[in-house]
Amino acid sequence: MGTWHEYLKTEGAPPEWPYPIKFGEETELEADVVVLGGGIAGCWAAISAAREGAKVVLMEKGDVRRSGAGGPGCDHWCNVPANPHSRVDPDEWAIEEMESLGDFSNGIGIEIQCREDYDTLLEMEQMGGKIRDTDDEYVGVEGRYDDTKFMFSPRYSVDGKLAPGEGWGGPGYNPPEKRNNTVIRIWGTTFKPILKKECRRRGVQILDRVMATSILNENGEQGARVVGATGINVRTGEFVIVKAPTVIISTAGAGHIWHMDTEHGGISTMYSRNQCGDGTVMAWRAGARVTMMERNMPNRFSGGLKHKWYTGGADASYENVPLVDAAGKVLPAPTQGWADGGVMFSPNAKVIADLRSGIRDGRYKLPFFGDFGAMKPEEAHATWDLMLCEESTTKVMVDTMEANGFDKNRDAVLNYTFIEMQPSLQYRDPAGGGGIMTDWDLMTNVEGLYAAGMSTFSPGDHSYAAATGRYAGRKAAALAKKLGQGKVCRGQIDAEKERVLAPTKRSGGIDWKELNFGLNRAMQYFAGEFKNEELLKLGLEEIGRIEQYAVPQLYALDPHKLMRSLEDLSIIEYAKIILNAMRERKCSSPKLGFERLDYPQADPAEEKSYLALHQVNGEIVFERIPIRYWGNMKEQYEAHNPDYAGVFKG
Amino acid sequence: MAEKVYAIPNVQTPSMPVRIDPDKCVGCNTCVETCQIDVFIPNPHRGKPPIILHPEECWYCGCCANDCPTPGALQFNWPLPLKPRWRNGETGEVLQVR
Numbered sequence: 178m179g180t181w182h183e184y185l186k187t188e189g190a191p192p193e194w195p196y197p198i199k200f201g202e203e204t205e206l207e208a209d210v211v212v213l214g215g216g217i218a219g220c221w222a223a224i225s226a227a228r229e230g231a232k233v234v235l236m237e238k239g240d241v242r243r244s245g246a247g248g249p250g251c252d253h254w255c256n257v258p259a260n261p262h263s264r265v266d267p268d269e270w271a272i273e274e275m276e277s278l279g280d281f282s283n284g285i286g287i288e289i290q291c292r293e294d295y296d297t298l299l300e301m302e303q304m305g306g307k308i309r310d311t312d313d314e315y316v317g318v319e320g321r322y323d324d325t326k327f328m329f330s331p332r333y334s335v336d337g338k339l340a341p342g343e344g345w346g347g348p349g350y351n352p353p354e355k356r357n358n359t360v361i362r363i364w365g366t367t368f369k370p371i372l373k374k375e376c377r378r379r380g381v382q383i384l385d386r387v388m389a390t391s392i393l394n395e396n397g398e399q400g401a402r403v404v405g406a407t408g409i410n411v412r413t414g415e416f417v418i419v420k421a422p423t424v425i426i427s428t429a430g431a432g433h434i435w436h437m438d439t440e441h442g443g444i445s446t447m448y449s450r451n452q453c454g455d456g457t458v459m460a461w462r463a464g465a466r467v468t469m470m471e472r473n474m475p476n477r478f479s480g481g482l483k484h485k486w487y488t489g490g491a492d493a494s495y496e497n498v499p500l501v502d503a504a505g506k507v508l509p510a511p512t513q514g515w516a517d518g519g520v521m522f523s524p525n526a527k528v529i530a531d532l533r534s535g536i537r538d539g540r541y542k543l544p545f546f547g548d549f550g551a552m553k554p555e556e557a558h559a560t561w562d563l564m565l566c567e568e569s570t571t572k573v574m575v576d577t578m579e580a581n582g583f584d585k586n587r588d589a590v591l592n593y594t595f596i597e598m599q600p601s602l603q604y605r606d607p608a609g610g611g612g613i614m615t616d617w618d619l620m621t622n623v624e625g626l627y628a629a630g631m632s633t634f635s636p637g638d639h640s641y642a643a644a645t646g647r648y649a650g651r652k653a654a655a656l657a658k659k660l661g662q663g664k665v666c667r668g669q670i671d672a673e674k675e676r677v678l679a680p681t682k683r684s685g686g687i688d689w690k691e692l693n694f695g696l697n698r699a700m701q702y703f704a705g706e707f708k709n710e711e712l713l714k715l716g717l718e719e720i721g722r723i724e725q726y727a728v729p730q731l732y733a734l735d736p737h738k739l740m741r742s743l744e745d746l747s748i749i750e751y752a753k754i755i756l757n758a759m760r761e762r763k764c765s766s767p768k769l770g771f772e773r774l775d776y777p778q779a780d781p782a783e784e785k786s787y788l789a790l791h792q793v794n795g796e797i798v799f800e801r802i803p804i805r806y807w808g809n810m811k812e813q814y815e816a817h818n819p820d821y822a823g824v825f826k827g
Numbered sequence: 828m829a830e831k832v833y834a835i836p837n838v839q840t841p842s843m844p845v846r847i848d849p850d851k852c853v854g855c856n857t858c859v860e861t862c863q864i865d866v867f868i869p870n871p872h873r874g875k876p877p878i879i880l881h882p883e884e885c886w887y888c889g890c891c892a893n894d895c896p897t898p899g900a901l902q903f904n905w906p907l908p909l910k911p912r913w914r915n916g917e918t919g920e921v922l923q924v925r
Contacts, residue, residue: 179847179879182835184870189831192878195868239863243890248863366893386865411865449886450864550916573889573903577924578911587916737865737881 194735199415200681203674206382208234209657210650211406211421213389214456216245217639218630218646219427220372221297225650226425227379228825231657234419235381236408238388238451238740241373246429246449246631251365251639252568253330254308256287259295262322262358264335267291268811270359279768280785280804281469283635285617286645288810294644296824298361301643303825304371307364318559319353319497320362328559330360332497362559365567365639386412388740389455391673392424392463392626397666399792400464402624404663407673411740414681416674422660423653425627426613427646428456430637431751433744435605435700436476437693455747456632460613461754465621466791468802469634470758472610473704474770475602497560499551500592503542508532546589554586561585603705605770607755610634614789617807617817618656619649622791625660627653679731680742686730689741695723696748704756709775713760720752754790761799762788839883841906845891851900852876858891858901867891876900 185191210226212219215237223235237244257263258270265273271291275284302308309326310316320329334350335357376383393405405420431454461467500508509528535541549557562585565571583590612634619627629649630642703716728746733739762769763776764784787802807813844866845858854874859867866885867877892903905911910924 179845179849179876180838180842180882181878181880182833182838184878185833185835186831192868192871195871239865240860243861243888243894244863249888249890249893449888450884546914570886570888572893573887574911576892577903577905578913581924582915582922583913584916589914589916591912591914591921 196412196736198736199410199413200678200736201414201416203416203418205418205420206234207662208232208382208419208421210234210423210425210653211236211419212425212427212650213392213406213408213459214245214426214428214630214632215239215241215373215383215385216427216429216630216642217247217369217372218632218642218649219245219425220369220376221643221646222425222427222627222629222650222653223376223381224372224379225647226654226657227376227381227650228827229651229654231654233379233381234384234421235376236384236387236389236406236417236419238386238411240385241376241383242370245369245451246637247365247639247642248369249366249570250567250572251368252362252564253638254294254298254361254363254365254640255638256290256359256640257295257298257361258291258357258359259293260298260327260358260361261325262327262329264357265359268814270357271810275810278636281472281766281768281787283612283633284805284807284810285615285619285813286633286635286641288807288814289619289648290641290644292644292814293648293821294640297640297643297647298363299824300647301368301371304375306368306371308361315555315559315563317555319556320356320358328362328563329356329358330362331356333357333360362563363567364563366572384408384410384417386410387417388743389428389459390677390743392426392459392623393418393420393665393669394463394623395663395666397669399462399794400623402660402663403463403626404665406459407670407677409677409736409739409743411736414678414736414739416677418665418670420662420665421657422662423625423627423657425629425646425649425653426456426460426632427629427642427649428454428459428632430454430631431457431607431611431748432476433693433697434607434748434751434755435473435603435697435704437690437697450741450744453744453747454607454751455744456628457612457754458747458750460621460623460626460628460632461750461792463623463626464792465623465626465628466614466789466800467611467634467754468614468787468789469769470607470611470754470790471762471771471788472769473605473607473755474610475706476604476606497552497556498547498549498590501546501548501551501589503544503546505548506541508541508545545592547592548589549585550587550589557585603701605700605705607751610769611755611758614787614802617813618652619645620652620656625653625656625663676746677739677743680733681739683730683732684734686732687727688732689738689745692723692727692731692742692745693748695727696720696745696752699723700752700755704752704759706772708759708771708773710760713756717753717756717760720749720756724749757797758788758790761790839881841885842882843879843904844882844885844887844906845879846902846904847876847879848900848902849876851897853897853900855896857894857896861890861894863888863890 209231210233212223212235223233227233258267271288320331387408389408391407395401403424408417429451432452613628627649629645631637699719703712733742765772789800856869868880895901912923
């Protein structure tokens with residue numbers, strides 16, 4: 178019951194589109210701050226700006242209640258070195274984190290996270306979010322502190338790096354006294370509905386089901402100060418204009434550039450259909466600088482279905498669940514567990530090679546399992562009932578498995594780690610890589626345009642999104658007070674409206690899925706594992722052909738399909754930025770996942786800098802910006818935040 | 828009298844990210860509003876279960892099932908290739924979500 182064809186059979190006709198169609202109609206609003214994207218970063222940005230007295234409009238293509246990668250939940254509040262149990266200094270830890278990503282990461286965002294995400298977490302608690310074991314359900318679990326009732330993930334060492342070198346995983350590698358206490362286990366399923374409620378309480382005007390489509394520049398000139406943004410209602414097709422002197426981009430990543438697989442479920446939090454990079458593209462069109470767009474890593478989920486990731490090791494991070502072979506033999510560390518400091522992904526190449534040869538010579542018997550039954554009951558309880566139930570999307574795994582008889586104190590979950598997580602190398606992943614460049618206020622080179630969360634060039638996680646959103650919100654609110662409304666150009670609005678509605682003028686041709694698949698194939702063939710000048714040039718030519726021949730045929734029969742079609746147009750632009758950046762970086766770089774056959778040398782000194790791109794009058798300008806361009810992170814943070822008041826009161 | 832057979836395109840796969848019990852569902856449309864990608868549309872008949880219109884766009888976040896206010900009305904349904912498996916620690920039997 179509930180399918181479209183069942184309805185057809187019962188009613189004798191398909192359902193009419195359930196919402197009023199308003200193609201061509203428009204609504205105009207005014208605000209001090211308009212936030213594009215209502216996920217974790219966007220909600221925090223809106224709340225933070227509203228606290229400063231700003232009039233805020235929040236556009237979200239889903240419904241703010243559960244939208245975004247963090248909408249369903251979260252079980253880890255990462256990088257909280259400012260908490261009272263931390264064994265590391267926040268500023269030193271920020272440097273450690275930045276360096277662990279190999280110099281190509283966002284030092285500004287990481288410093289903000291390390292400085293402010295503990296305050297952000299306490300504010301979450303003030304709003305009603307559960308961040309500690311107040312019900313004493315997990316007394317005795319490793320990492321729990323009885324005084325504060327915080328529960329730390331004991332996996333993380335003061336040594337910091339996610340993938341440390343030799344010795345990692347050996348006996349005694351991660352003893353309790355070496356654990357850094359910078360990752361707090363949380364009850365994240367409670368957070369998103371609370372954030373929506375708080376937005377409302379603070380007077381934020383929420384536009385649910387409105388997808389942002391463009392940023393308006395003063396007088397319509399690329400690179401001029403921002404004066405607002407446009408959007409389209411994905412249920413009615415109504416065009417929305419919001420005039421505002423500041424705009425915050427807090428949209429999703431770009432997991433769909435190489436990979437689209439709706440019908441076989443190869444989509445997940447990181448690769449859901451929403452991950453189309455449209456925020457980065459809007460900023461690009463407005464003249465903002467983007468960087469690290471050439472970064473591309475193998476897509477770990479390309480071969481399979483994301484829930485196998487979870488079923489492989491139970492918790493999203495494989496924490497503390499012994500991975501064993503079919504005979505019960507524990508697999509070689511570092512794979513999991515507190516003691517060895519293992520990580521969520523495949524261990525190092527040496528271990529993988531040993532496992533693969535062991536499978537062949539009989540030392541390791543397939544299939545492998547995550548052995549919950551072998552765990553201490555209280556640890557199994559914490560991993561299964563707290564972490565899985567609070568992590569994005571894994572509660573349904575707990576519920577359905579228990580309904581079918583799974584017993585966490587007895588059974589072992591079948592593990593696919595070493596099968597599914599061996600990537601198909603032509604499927605690449607730009608997420609956690611490229612994005613919008615900002616200054617210490619999280620403002621771009623375009624005055625009034627800010628970025629937070631996934632859209633900045635940094636690995637995204639829940640607390641990073643929250644802390645940077647909260648920060649961008651207060652900075653944007655302050656600037657909005659000074660600037661006042663700018664001059665909106667009707668010509669720019671009309672051109673955008675025409676672009677956005679074009680697919681609705683046609684009733685046949687190429688649909689959004691075919692276009693998406695075509696783009697993915699171009700990227701897989703010409704910007705896959707190997708790159709060289711010829712391949713990249715062919716890639717750009719193919720994207721150009723798609724633009725020339727396929728886009729004029731793109732059609733959308735209703736506002737939902739229009740949303741997907743517009744996402745495709747973002748993917749086209751995003752792909753072009755990637756290919757141009759790849760051509761411009763004339764070296765290989767393992768940390769950027771970037772191998773050029775014609776320039777095999779890895780990170781030569783003269784190439785070790787950020788490659789930044791932006792547009793001036795539609796032409797691409799390439800720039801080289803030094804690594805660590807942000808300066809001394811501690812000093813710069815303090816210089817830019819002399820009045821930071823800590824946890825919000827009121 | 829044979830039942831009428833319509834000519835319709837292939838059904839998208841997977842087609843059933845959830846199973847809805849029409850006897851329990853009160854048509855409150857919480858799932859319609861919760862879903863971040865608009866998998867559902869409301870039923871034109873008020874009080875009736877929603878229609879699963881875009882099942883192949885679902886990424887199984889589970890929010891519709893988790894937030895459904897009516898017990899038993901909407902159950903999460905793994906597509907066949909995603910159903911988790913496990914081994915019973917006592918019998919050694921490998922089992923799977925049905």
